Amino acid sequence: MQGAEQKAIQVTDLTVAYQDKPVLWDIDLDVPxxxxxxxxxxxxxxKTTLIKAILxxxxxxxxxxxxxxxxYEAQRGIVGYVPQRGSVDWDFPTNVLDVVMMGRYGALxxxxxxxxxxxxLAMQALEKVGMEAxxxxxxxxxxxxxxxxxxxxxxxxxxxxxxxxxxxxxxxxATTERAIVTLLQELRADGKTVVVVHxxxxxxxxxFDWVMLLNIRRxxxxxxxxxxxxxxxxxxxxxxxxxxx
Amino acid sequence: xxxxxxxxxxxxxxxxxxxxxxxxxAVSGALGSYAVLRRQSLLGDAISHAALPGIAxxxxxxxxxxxxxxVLGAAIAGWLGTLxxxxxxxxxxxxxxxxxxxxxxxxxxxGLVLHTLIQRTGNAxxxxxxxxxxxxxxxxxxxxxxxxxxxxxxxLTVMLVFxxxxxxxxxxxxxxxxxxxxxxxLDILLTSLLVVAIVLGLQAxxxxxxxAMLVAPAVAARQWTDRLRLMVFxxxxxxxxxxxxxxxxxxxxxxxxxxxxxxxxxxxxxxLSIAFAPNRGLVWDRIRQQRNxxxxxxxxSRY
Numbered sequence: 072m073q074g075a076e077q078k079a080i081q082v083t084d085l086t087v088a089y090q091d092k093p094v095l096w097d098i099d100l101d102v103p104x105x106x107x108x109x110x111x112x113x114x115x116x117x118k119t120t121l122i123k124a125i126l127x128x129x130x131x132x133x134x135x136x137x138x139x140x141x142x143y144e145a146q147r148g149i150v151g152y153v154p155q156r157g158s159v160d161w162d163f164p165t166n167v168l169d170v171v172m173m174g175r176y177g178a179l180x181x182x183x184x185x186x187x188x189x190x191x192l193a194m195q196a197l198e199k200v201g202m203e204a205x206x207x208x209x210x211x212x213x214x215x216x217x218x219x220x221x222x223x224x225x226x227x228x229x230x231x232x233x234x235x236x237x238x239x240x241x242x243x244x245a246t247t248e249r250a251i252v253t254l255l256q257e258l259r260a261d262g263k264t265v266v267v268v269h270x271x272x273x274x275x276x277x278x279f280d281w282v283m284l285l286n287i288r289r290x291x292x293x294x295x296x297x298x299x300x301x302x303x304x305x306x307x308x309x310x311x312x313x314x315x316x
Numbered sequence: 317x318x319x320x321x322x323x324x325x326x327x328x329x330x331x332x333x334x335x336x337x338x339x340x341x342a343v344s345g346a347l348g349s350y351a352v353l354r355r356q357s358l359l360g361d362a363i364s365h366a367a368l369p370g371i372a373x374x375x376x377x378x379x380x381x382x383x384x385x386x387v388l389g390a391a392i393a394g395w396l397g398t399l400x401x402x403x404x405x406x407x408x409x410x411x412x413x414x415x416x417x418x419x420x421x422x423x424x425x426x427g428l429v430l431h432t433l434i435q436r437t438g439n440a441x442x443x444x445x446x447x448x449x450x451x452x453x454x455x456x457x458x459x460x461x462x463x464x465x466x467x468x469x470x471x472l473t474v475m476l477v478f479x480x481x482x483x484x485x486x487x488x489x490x491x492x493x494x495x496x497x498x499x500x501x502l503d504i505l506l507t508s509l510l511v512v513a514i515v516l517g518l519q520a521x522x523x524x525x526x527x528a529m530l531v532a533p534a535v536a537a538r539q540w541t542d543r544l545r546l547m548v549f550x551x552x553x554x555x556x557x558x559x560x561x562x563x564x565x566x567x568x569x570x571x572x573x574x575x576x577x578x579x580x581x582x583x584x585x586x587x588l589s590i591a592f593a594p595n596r597g598l599v600w601d602r603i604r605q606q607r608n609x610x611x612x613x614x615x616x617s618r619y
Contacts, residue, residue: 090409126494144496152494159488163353164544173484177495184480209542229495 077139079104079233079264080125085134087117087124094120096288098134102266102281107259108292109269109278112285113308118268119155121285122235125266126152138233147177151231153222155238161211167221168193168206174228189228196224201250216247223254234258234265241270252278275299330567333453336461337520337559337578341529343468344513345555347475348530349537349548350506353486358413359398359507360527362420364514366397368427368523371448372434383460383519386448390515397423398507424523451522451575453563464516471512474505475548482506483544520563522575529555532582539593558582 080102087095095117102108110118123129125136127143138146151174171193172185179185185193197203200220205213213221219239226234239251255278258265269275275282275295282299283292284307291298351360367390374389375381397419404415431446447455475482484492485502493499510530517526537550562578591598 123490128490128493147494147496150494152491154488154490154494158490160353160355163487164538164542164547165483165487166542170487173488173491176480176484176492176497179480181481182477211542225491 077104078102078137079106079139080266081137081140082121082125083134083136085121085124085136086132087120087129088132093132093287095124095131098285098289100283100289100292102264104264105259105262106264106281107255107279108264108266108281108283109275110266110283110285111269111272111275111307112290116286116307118285119237122152122237122266122268125235126150146233149232151226151229151234153226153234153236153239156215156218156222156241158237161213161218163210165210166206167197167202167208167210167213170210170221171196171224171228174225177229192228192230193224196227197221199227200224200254214244216243219243219247220250223251232263234263236265236267238268238270240274272304329454330564332458332461333456333520333567334560334563336456336464337453337563337574338556339461339464339468339559340513340517340520341533341555341557341559341578341582342552343464343471343555344517344526344529345533345537345551345553346472346548347509347513348532348555349534349544349551350475350482350486351510351530352534352538353544357531358416358527359401360510360514360530362401362416363394363398363507363511364518364523364526365420365427366423367391367394367511367515367518368448369393369423369430370427371518372427372430375434376430384463387463387515387518390448390518391511393423393427394511394515395508398511402503402507427523447522448518449522449524450573451518451520451525451578453520453574453578454567456520460519467512468516471509475509478502478505520559520574521578522573525575525579528579528582529558532579532586533558536582536586536589539589539596542595554582554585558585 078101080100082098082100085095085098086093098121110121112118120129124131125138125143127136136143138150143150168190172189174196175185175189175192179189194203194206197206200223202217202220202224205217210218210221219241223236223239226236240248243251255265255267259280267279269279276299279295281293282295284290284298284303286307286309290307291303348360351357370389370391370393371386373393374386378385401412401415401419404410404418405412410418481492481497481502484497485499485506489499492502513530514526517529521529533551533554534547536554537547540550541547558578558581562581563574565581566572566574566577589597592600594600
């Protein structure tokens with residue numbers, strides 16, 4: 072996995088502030104290609120903001136981000152994004168297939184409408200997440216886990232090399248959690264790089280091979296077995312962590 | 317005899333007015349769907365109130381009452397008001413609803429002052445500016461209808477051309493930005509379309525109630541369908557229906573302002589939709605509940 076020096080994601084000296092309050096302070100992060108990385112930290116640690124800063128959705132006060140050595144604007148085509156499920160209104164009048172096809176909008180560009188090819192890609196992605204029976208279902212009638220799978224399918228049709236996922240395990244049932252884990256491991260097996268904002272400390276070692284501990288500053292990042300130590304966790308959570316394996 | 321007198325009412329003037337009201341109802345209904353889905357129902361209110369001083373200033377500058385000039389003034393003022401709201405939210409810590417309130421009342425107040433000033437000057441030309449407060453569809457002429465048709469047609473065409481982009485903006489702004497669509501530009505585009513719909517309706521419906529023409533048809537349409545395409549189409553139909561029926565009712569007697577009548581018609585459509593639409597309607601909901609309860613009772617009584 073070492074091999075070339077090239078980094079899938081390289082974050083340097085990144086600082087983001089809302090008003091005058093820093094939410095991310097001087098972050099450095101190197102993600103080698105082909106790893107499954109979880110970003111872990113307490114509430115308000117800036118996990119979502121880090122994802123958004125990598126995607127250029129929030130403007131940093133300082134620092135920069137490179138995806139395979141180029142700025143994000145030049146690499147949009149190879150990055151897939153799964154926003155937090157709660158960030159959209161699921162009562163929006165549309166169905167499952169339509170949402171998944173939105174993953175092709177970037178490749179389609181302006182004005183061109185999705186056609187048969189996009190429909191087929193969306194169907195394949197829905198099969199991968201086990202939602203092929205729900206194509207015409209109105210999205211407000213989905214359970215939380217199903218909504219999450221739809222968002223994952225939308226990212227899959229982006230056919231990206233690097234995936235950024237914001238809390239894909241949040242509020243999903245056990246079946247969906249297992250399905251998502253399988254999917255993440257398949258993506259890694261295909262050589263994709265996947266960055267996941269994660270909340271559940273219990274499962275970090277099982278699901279991921281890399282981890283980043285974040286609390287406004289970067290506490291540590293690297294392979295799970297080196298980094299996921301009780302000392303580092305205590306530093307991240309300020310001694311409030313009542314967990315150890 | 318009754319029927320005959322109604323028939324004679326349907327003369328040329330009324331037909332022109334009804335066509336105009338139908339067109340603007342359709343345009344504002346379709347575009348209002350986006351405002352409703354974005355939870356920006358009150359933005360329309362701010363825009364229409366903010367447009368008022370624009371009408372007065374356009375009149376003061378040109379001395380003309382040509383609708384196109386007044387509408388242009390209204391559009392510029394409404395657009396500036398909207399940009400001001402968006403900038404206040406972005407640059408200060410003031411929240412969206414407060415920014416809306418500030419801009420709406422300031423612009424509207426300023427507009428009222430200007431209108432009073434114009435009336436005081438006793439300019440013989442001024443009569444008629446009042447119609448922009450509550451609307452008077454009867455003053456609509458063939459060329460006004462043509463203006464509504466052309467500008468509304470352009471707005472709807474733009475909406476259809478950028479259908480996919482606008483849908484994505486409304487559903488998932490963050491994702492839209494991540495795949496490279498300039499959401500601020502799209503936001504301004506969508507808002508500009510709303511401004512067009514609003515200023516077109518000012519003459520007939522008036523500044524005070526124009527926002528209802530954006531919100532009511534869309535809310536009614538949402539009850540009947542779970543598909544965006546159908547919702548926009550239905551909203552346009554409901555808008556047109558309210559426009560025509562409101563105009564005809566208000567023309568049956570003199571001095572009934574058209575705006576409130578059209579809005580009342582739209583409200584009736586909303587009420588009926590909320591009550592009777594399948595799936596979402598209250599009546600069906602109640603029937604379904606009762607059926608479920610009865611079924612459950614039968615199930616449980618077996619044990």
